Amino acid sequence: xxxxxxxxxxxxxxxxxxxxxxxxxxxxxxxxxxxxxxxxxxxxxxxxxxxxxxxxxxxxxxxxxxxxxxxxxxxxxxxxxxxxxxxxxxxxxxxxxxxxxxxxxxxxxxxxxxxxxxxxxxxxxxxxxxxxxxxxxxxxxxxxxxxxxxxxxxxxxxxxxxxxxxxxxxxxxxxxxxxxxxxxxxxxxxxxxxxxxxxxxxxxxxxxxxxxxxxxxxxxxxxxxxxxxxxxxxxxxxxxxxxxxxxxxxxxxxxxxxxxxxxxxxxxxxxxxxxxxxxxx
Amino acid sequence: xxxxxxxxxxxxxxxxxxxxxxxxxxxxxxxxxxxxxxxxxxxxxxxxxxxxxxxxxxxxxxxxxxxxxxxxxxxxxxxxxxxxxxxxxxxxxxxxxxxxxxxxxxxxxxxxxxxxxxxxxxxxxxxxxxxxxxxxxxxxxxxxxxxxxxxxxxxxxxxxxxxxxxxxxxxxxxxxxxxxxxxxxxxxxxxxxxxxxxxxxxxxxxxxxxxxxxxxxxxxxxxxxxxxxxxxxxxxxxxxxxxxxxxxxxxxxxxxxxxxxxxxxxxxxxxxxxxxxxxxx
Numbered sequence: 001x002x003x004x005x006x007x008x009x010x011x012x013x014x015x016x017x018x019x020x021x022x023x024x025x026x027x028x029x030x031x032x033x034x035x036x037x038x039x040x041x042x043x044x045x046x047x048x049x050x051x052x053x054x055x056x057x058x059x060x061x062x063x064x065x066x067x068x069x070x071x072x073x074x075x076x077x078x079x080x081x082x083x084x085x086x087x088x089x090x091x092x093x094x095x096x097x098x099x100x101x102x103x104x105x106x107x108x109x110x111x112x113x114x115x116x117x118x119x120x121x122x123x124x125x126x127x128x129x130x131x132x133x134x135x136x137x138x139x140x141x142x143x144x145x146x147x148x149x150x151x152x153x154x155x156x157x158x159x160x161x162x163x164x165x166x167x168x169x170x171x172x173x174x175x176x177x178x179x180x181x182x183x184x185x186x187x188x189x190x191x192x193x194x195x196x197x198x199x200x201x202x203x204x205x206x207x208x209x210x211x212x213x214x215x216x217x218x219x220x221x222x223x224x225x226x227x228x229x230x231x232x233x234x235x236x237x238x239x240x241x242x243x244x245x246x247x248x249x250x251x252x253x254x255x256x257x258x259x260x261x262x263x264x265x266x267x268x269x270x271x272x273x274x275x276x277x278x279x280x281x
Numbered sequence: 282x283x284x285x286x287x288x289x290x291x292x293x294x295x296x297x298x299x300x301x302x303x304x305x306x307x308x309x310x311x312x313x314x315x316x317x318x319x320x321x322x323x324x325x326x327x328x329x330x331x332x333x334x335x336x337x338x339x340x341x342x343x344x345x346x347x348x349x350x351x352x353x354x355x356x357x358x359x360x361x362x363x364x365x366x367x368x369x370x371x372x373x374x375x376x377x378x379x380x381x382x383x384x385x386x387x388x389x390x391x392x393x394x395x396x397x398x399x400x401x402x403x404x405x406x407x408x409x410x411x412x413x414x415x416x417x418x419x420x421x422x423x424x425x426x427x428x429x430x431x432x433x434x435x436x437x438x439x440x441x442x443x444x445x446x447x448x449x450x451x452x453x454x455x456x457x458x459x460x461x462x463x464x465x466x467x468x469x470x471x472x473x474x475x476x477x478x479x480x481x482x483x484x485x486x487x488x489x490x491x492x493x494x495x496x497x498x499x500x501x502x503x504x505x506x507x508x509x510x511x512x513x514x515x516x517x518x519x520x521x522x523x524x525x526x527x528x529x530x531x532x533x534x535x536x537x538x539x540x541x542x543x544x545x546x547x548x549x550x551x552x553x554x555x556x557x558x559x560x561x562x
Contacts, residue, residue, distance in 0.1 A: 112485040132483065161483075174471050175484035179491045181527060182463055187546035189516075189523035190455050200553055202413065202442075203456035204393040209490040210460045214550035218543040225531050225539065235470075236528045240521070242470035246462060247517045250506050258506065262499040265468035269495040272481055 001115060002084045003058030004037045004123030009156045010054075012125055022048035032120045045070040049079075054152070057083045062223040064091050068098040075099065080145045080152075081106040086172060086220075088136040088165035090227040096138070104142035107149040110134045110168065111158065112275075116215040129157035132275050136165040159275070173231035178239060180221055181232070183214035282396060283365045284339030285318045285404030290437045291335075293406055303329035313401045326351040330360075335433070338364045343504040345372050349379040356383045361426045361433075363390045367453060367501075369417040369446035371508040377419070385423035388430040391415045391449065392439065393556075397496040410438035413556050417446040440556070454512035459520060461502055462513070464495035 003021075010016045021038030022045050023029045029041040042048035049055050049071040057067050064083060075081065085091050088108050095106045113131040115122060133153040137146050150160045163171075190196045225232055249258040284302075291297045302319030303326050304310050310322045323329035330336050330352040338348050345364060356362060366372050369389050376387045394412040396403060414434040418427050431441045444452075471477045506513055530539040 112483065114485070114487065131485070134483070170476070171480040171483050174474070174477075174480045175488050179467065179488055182467065182524070183491065183550075184543050184546035185524040185527050186460065186463065186520060187549045188527070188542060189520040191545070191549045192523070193455070193519060195451070196455075199452040199455040200549075201556060202393065202415070202452050203553070203555070204395070204412070205555065206395065206494045207456050207460055208555050209493050210464065211550050211553075212490050213487045214546050216547060218540055218547050221543050222536065222540045226534065226536065229531055229534070233528070233532055236524070236531075238474060239467060239470040240524070242473070243463070243466040243517070243521070246466050246469070247514070250510055250517075251514055253507065253510070255503065255507065259499055259503045261469060262465050262502050264472070265465035265495050266497060266499050268468045268472045268481075269464075269492050272484070272492075274484070274486065274489050275482060 001118050001120070001122040001124075002111070002113075002127075003056055004032060004035075004120045005113075005125065005127035006056050006058070006084070006156075007032075007037050008123055008125040009128055010152075013155050015152060015155060016054070020048045020052060028120055035120060035123065037120055037123055046074050050074040052079065054148075055079060055081045057081065059083075060217075060220045060223045061085045061087050061090065061227045065094040065098060068094055072099055072102065075102045075105055077102070077105060077142075078144075079105050080148050082109045082149055084109060084111055086110060086176065086224050087227040088134075088168045092136065092138055092165045096140075103138075104140050105145055107141060107145050108136045108138075108165065109149060109153070110136070110172070111153070116212060116217075118217045118220070128153070131158050133158040133160050134168055135160060135162045136168050137162060138165070169228050169231050170234075173228055173235045174238075177224055177228055177232055178235040180213050180216060181225065181236070182239070183211050184221070187211060187214045282399050282401070282403040282405075283392070283394075283408075284337055285313060285316075285401045286394075286406065286408035287337050287339070287365070287437075288313075288318050289404055289406040290409055291433075294436050296433060296436060297335070301329045301333060309401055316401060316404065318401055318404055327355050331355040333360065335429075336360060336362045338362065340364075341498075341501045341504045342366045342368050342371065342508045346375040346379060349375055353380055353383065356380065356386055358383070358386060358423075359425075360386050361429050362387045363430055365390060365392055367391060367457065367505050368508040369415075369449045373417065373419055373446045377421075384419075385421050386426055388422060388426050389417045389419075389446065390430060390434070391417070391453075392434070397493060397498075399498045399501070409434070412439050414439040414441050415449055416441060416443045417449050418443060419446070450509050450512050451515075454509055454516045455519075458505055458509055458513055459516040461494050461497060462506065462517070463520070464492050465502070468492060468495045 007019045019038045020040045020042050021029050021032045022042040032038045059067055083091055091108050095103050111128050111133045113127050153160050246261055288300045300319045301321045301323050302310050302313045303323040313319045340348055372389050376384050392409050392414045394408050434441050527542055
């Protein structure tokens with residue numbers, strides 16, 4: 001989904017002529033060919049990378065190390081390699097460990113765009129338009145590749161920001177990874193109750209939007225939680241404190257504190273707007 | 282918002298000729314007149330009820346008892362009185378306590394429809410169309426009024442279900458009240474962190490949808506949490522257990538259990554569909 005959407009957007013922007021695709025599942029590359037997402041199917045990741053100008057690695061975070069190993073012998077100093085992973089410290093560690101002196105060609109990237117659906121059939125040429133992309137270059141990243149990465153994402157309609165891998169992972173633990181965990185935990189909490197199915201049949205549009213991200217891909221999110229364990233643990237603790245505080249206001253009938261606490265949250269959410277989106281939403 | 286939307290929908294369905302409005306804030310009724318939501322402004326709740334066929338009480342849950350007291354002397358045995366509150370046991374208790382022998386005219390109603398915006402200016406003639414409405418009649422509810430309530434909501438395009446007040450409150454603690462509390466708690470958890478504002482500036486569409494309900498009205502939600510304290514406390518405990526379990530899988534690097542747990546949640550959410558909505562959403 002992420003890789004195919006990138007391919008479609010790059011083609012529409014006129015930034016690429018030939019798109020070589022590889023997936024460990026042959027049916028995926030067959031579908032990608034059929035849908036016009038790729039021009040050529042490669043027999044291996046190594047073959048896909050060979051001779052390419054730009055390489056986008058769109059795999060679950062835990063597969064990135066193996067992917068680096070598979071392609072490193074065809075990486076050249078001029079090539080631009082990017083990923084689209086939701087965690088960055090682990091990816092940067094793997095790149096430094098596996099790629100050695102070629103690590104300068106790798107620009108770690110996290111486009112803040114996604115869907116709960118996966119696979120090439122969910123490709124969307126507009127997925128990245130108007131979205132933010134975070135780049136987390138390190139000291140050894142080559143300026144040439146960093147500039148090209150910035151220019152490419154900008155051409156796709158993205159606004160580009162740079163930060164350190166650690167700052168990235170702390171922020172996304174709070175605003176993305178934790179919300180996913182909470183949505184998964186809520187589904188599990190309800191479905192393990194005796195009357196859970198009856199309860200679910202009564203849920204409305206608030207529940208629909210709140211739990212949309214709970215339909216996300218299990219492998220991908222398992223990898224993200226594991227890769228960002230330290231920051232996740234901190235954010236879970238912070239959240240549990242905030243929840244415990246509100247729960248005790250309810251059980252102690254502390255009306256005044258509860259109303260203040262809800263009002264604080266409500267104002268904060270009303271004042272928040274999706275980056276690059278009009279505040280009319 | 283709830284009351285005005287009902288007025289607009291009733292008028293469009295040709296079910297009412299004259300709509301009398303009362304609000305404790307005079308600017309609300311003035312706006313309602315101006316927007317064509319009501320035909321007449323009443324000087325008091327008692328005056329608004331006097332001579333009406335159908336009375337809809339759309340006030341925060343904690344104000345329902347005072348409203349019953351204010352209108353009881355103009356309620357007749359033929360009148361249909363309904364509320365639109367999100368909790369039902371407390372509303373039914375108040376009705377039985379205050380209305381006495383007139384309680385048979387009251388049909389407790391909870392339309393599963395809402396928005397995070399409030400006020401007459403957010404009125405939406407289509408708010409209830411295609412939505413579920415839960416009625417929670419008690420032994421003394423008159424069949425005549427119950428049938429009229431069912432027929433009215435059906436005419437507005439709703440599907441009507443009946444259940445006991447307690448069963449209602451247990452279900453909605455799980456699928457509505459708890460998600461709201463979690464969304465409020467998440468906003469508070471992030472905004473009380475040193476880098477909270479920076480984190481929020483990076484949040485994307487998943488966060489947007491997950492926290493949409495955190496912008497809801499503080500007074501309304503304070504009242505709901507307080508009115509449904511017992512069921513809320515049970516659901517908070519259930520949720521905390523589910524979250525603790527997943528958190529310990531992450532901190533113990535128990536990959537297999539974590540992936541199973543996420544997959545369980547993801548499948549449950551994929552299999553869930555909003556009642557009355559096509560599964561293509």
